[in-house]
Amino acid sequence: MNAPDHPDxxxxxxxxxxxxxxxxxxxxxxxxxxLRVGALTAGALALAPWLRARPSPSxxxxxxxxxxxxxxxxxxxxxxxxxxxxxxxxxxxxxxxxTNVDGIFINELLPLTARQADKFALLRGLSHNNNGHETAxxxxxxxxxxxxxxxYPSVGAIVARKxxxxxxxxxxxxxxxxxxxxxxxxxxxxxxxxxxYRTFVPGxxxxxxxxxxxxxxxxxxxxxxxxxxLGATEKDLFEEEDHFREQAREMVLGKAREAFDxxxxxxxxxxxxxxxxxxxxxxxxxxxxxxxxxxxxVNMGGWDTHRxxxxxxxxxxxxxxxxxxxxxxxxAQRGMLDTTIxxxxxxxxxxxRFQMEPPWNGGRNHFGAAFAWAVAGGGFxxxxxVGETDATGAKVVKRVITPWDLTASIYRQLGIxxxxxxxxxxxxxxxxSPPPPPARKGAPPPPPLAPxxxxxxx
Numbered sequence: 275m276n277a278p279d280h281p282d283x284x285x286x287x288x289x290x291x292x293x294x295x296x297x298x299x300x301x302x303x304x305x306x307x308x309l310r311v312g313a314l315t316a317g318a319l320a321l322a323p324w325l326r327a328r329p330s331p332s333x334x335x336x337x338x339x340x341x342x343x344x345x346x347x348x349x350x351x352x353x354x355x356x357x358x359x360x361x362x363x364x365x366x367x368x369x370x371x372x373t374n375v376d377g378i379f380i381n382e383l384l385p386l387t388a389r390q391a392d393k394f395a396l397l398r399g400l401s402h403n404n405n406g407h408e409t410a411x412x413x414x415x416x417x418x419x420x421x422x423x424x425x426y427p428s429v430g431a432i433v434a435r436k437x438x439x440x441x442x443x444x445x446x447x448x449x450x451x452x453x454x455x456x457x458x459x460x461x462x463x464x465x466x467x468x469x470x471y472r473t474f475v476p477g478x479x480x481x482x483x484x485x486x487x488x489x490x491x492x493x494x495x496x497x498x499x500x501x502x503x504l505g506a507t508e509k510d511l512f513e514e515e516d517h518f519r520e521q522a523r524e525m526v527l528g529k530a531r532e533a534f535d536x537x538x539x540x541x542x543x544x545x546x547x548x549x550x551x552x553x554x555x556x557x558x559x560x561x562x563x564x565x566x567x568x569x570x571x572v573n574m575g576g577w578d579t580h581r582x583x584x585x586x587x588x589x590x591x592x593x594x595x596x597x598x599x600x601x602x603x604x605x606a607q608r609g610m611l612d613t614t615i616x617x618x619x620x621x622x623x624x625x626x627r628f629q630m631e632p633p634w635n636g637g638r639n640h641f642g643a644a645f646a647w648a649v650a651g652g653g654f655x656x657x658x659x660v661g662e663t664d665a666t667g668a669k670v671v672k673r674v675i676t677p678w679d680l681t682a683s684i685y686r687q688l689g690i691x692x693x694x695x696x697x698x699x700x701x702x703x704x705x706x707s708p709p710p711p712p713a714r715k716g717a718p719p720p721p722p723l724a725p726x727x728x729x730x731x732x
Contacts (some may be wrong), residue, residue, distance in 0.1 A: 305557050310700025334731065335652030336529035337563040338433070340571045341556065341598060341618040342415075343666055344458060345407070345578030346645075348624035348638050350667040351587060353646040356399045356626075363666045365628035366584050373533075383591035386599035390658040393602045393611065394618075394650035394701040395729045399661015399675040402622070405640040407578075410621035411460040417681025418708045424698070427465030429681050432706060434471050436690050437568060447530035449474040450568040453554045458573055466698050476534060534558060534566035545673065546604060548596035552605070556597040560604060567577065572597075577620055580713075581637040583628075602650055611651040615684060619647030628664040644670050647680070652687045655729040674721055682707040683726040692725070 350356055355370040357379070370379035373391030380388055380396075391519045402419075404410045409420045416426040427435070430451040436527055437443050437450055451463075453473040536544060536557045544581035547553035552574040559570040574594065579586045598618055605611040605620040623645030624638030650656055661674035682692040685706060710720035 296700065322396065333687065335615045335684075335687040336613045337567065337618070338429070338615045338652070338684060339556070339559045339563060339568045339601065340430075340569070341552070341616070342458065342571055342573055343352055343577045343603075343618070343620035344411075344573055344575040344642060346382070346410070346620040346622045346624060347577045348579070348583070349398070349644065349646040350624070351583075351638075352384070353396050353619075354590075354646055354667055355379055356665060356667055359666050361624075362628055362630070363626050365638075367587075374620075378505075378657070378659060380427070381447055381591065383587065384595045386595045390599050390602045390650075393606060394616070394648045394656050395654055396659045397619075397647045397649060397661055397675050397680065397726070398659055398663055399670045399673040400623075400645045400647055400677075400680070401408075401670050401674050402642050404642040405622065407640075408460045410640075410642055411458060413677045414524075414619070414621050414680075415458070415461060415463070416465065416477075417678040419711045421711075424704060425462060425465045426708065427467045427471060427696075428461075428463040428473070429684060430473055431464045431467050431471040432685075432696065433569045433688060433690065435467055435696065436688075436694075436706075442632045448533060448565055448567050450566075452476065452562055452567050452569070453573055454558050454562075455551060455572040456573055456575075458571065465698065466704070468699070481722075491681070493529060507595050530565070530656055533561050536559070536561065543604065546596075547600040548593060550593045550597075552593050552598040553600065556601045558605075560601060560610075579624070579637050580639055583636045583637045597680070598648075605651065613652060615652030615654065615687060616650040617647060617684075618649075619645070619682075623667070626668045644668060649680075649729070652684075653731050654683075654726075655686070655731075658729055660726060675726070676721065676724075677708070678707055678710065679724050679726060682723055683730060686725060686730065692723075 285628050291609045311379060335573075350359075350363065351365065352531075355367065357368060359371045361368070365381065367381055369382040371385055371388045372379055375391040378396065380391070402413050404411065404413060410531040412418075412420050412426075417429060418424075420428040434443075434450040444449060451471065451473050453463075453475050455477075457463075457473065457475045464470070467659040470584055532538060536554055539557060539561075544554075544557065545558040554570065555572045555574070559572050562570050572611055574590075576586060597648045598616075601616060602611065605614055605616070622640055622642040626638075628636060628638060630636055644667060646661075648711045660673055661675050662669060664671050685692045690706060692705075695703035696706055698704045707723065710723060712720070
């Protein structure tokens with residue numbers, strides 16, 4: 275995996291294992307799946323008691339919407355273009371689009387996003403030097419390195435835990451941590467915090483349930499009611515499950531379901547986001563945040579472009595452009611961007627060289643040495659760039675940004691102390707944002723934790 279240009283180095287990615295079981299292992303893809311294995315089973319009902327997330331006194335942000343580009347987008351072909359580089363670096367995208375901020379350029383296939391550049395910061399110095407999908411996803415989602423004895427929870431799970439500690443998660447039907455439209459499936463989101471803090475994947479709850487599904491739900495409820503005869507010996511457990519059961523019923527049949535229903539939005543708002551998967555998911559994410567969900571991951575797949583990348587990007591980039599720009603514009607117009615952090619990026623970048631030779635026929639491989647994300651809202655300063663890569667995008671030459679730098683910055687804006695602790699099942703306190711791992715023998719020491727002070731308020 276450490277030699278991304280070699281065919282044998284590829285991990286089980288989209289190009290080579292399109293039906294890999296981990297891709298849908300946790301995906302409740304339809305409403306019927308949700309009713310069958312999610313809404314009223316003992317496992318899915320062991321969910322935290324959730325509520326509308328209110329910020330702590332020190333918080334500048336109260337929610338996060340993360341657009342995760344699963345598979346790894348090319349930084350050179352998105353947020354860090356190199357129009358002056360040779361053709362074997364730029365590939366077919368020889369031009370860069372000027373943004374509404376002087377001196378900042380992005381890929382020409384992102385013209386709508388270019389008009390919103392004053393709202394986001396570009397992080398062009400990201401690096402973790404890992405080329406494996408699973409391990410790189412783990413690092414970007416948790417802000418920690420894989421390996422060792424501790425399996426870290428995702429940022430969303432930690433946010434849910436910290437809100438619960440603050441006493442803010444009581445009496446609400448919606449989970450604080452959700453993923454739409456399907457789960458990432460490459461790591462355990464809850465880590466050592468346990469299933470209670472795992473992301474909730476609603477599937478197609480935006481569609482109204484039909485009569486047969488309502489009947490199925492009632493049947494499940496009646497079956498579970500019969501089990502309540504055990505309550506005489508397990509009273510506390512079953513009282514808690516009653517609470518979870520009612521929450522599940524509310525999400526499927528109650529008013530809380532409206533949070534998922536983008537058909538309630540005016541036509542011009544739906545058109546702003548685009549009528550495709552990522553556009554609908556981003557609009558749903560905005561509605562979920564409006565209804566108190568604290569952390570929403572929008573999972574946009576398809577970015578594992580080892581070959582024929584140009585054809586994929588002609589489809590992916592316009593959809594991302596509409597959804598990302600639409601989300602920023604909509605949040606700003608509603609006065610929500612100041613308190614909602616929006617991030618956009620993948621687990622790593624792609625190799626700078628555009629490979630035209632067979633079998634690639636125009637593609638790029640995994641590349642964790644340098645890549646880029648966009649960060650907006652929640653107090654982060656827009657219209658700026660942090661970090662810089664060399665002339666081909668192969669190496670960070672200014673301000674290396676680690677995954678833990680980014681996650682610690684997000685925690686800070688949410689009023690969560692990165693130096694605080696989390697409870698581990700073994701009774702040992704674990705830091706919210708782990709310190710950089712020790713260097714291997716003979717290797718240079720790792721950079722210290724460096725929150726993004728360049729784009730954070732004083």
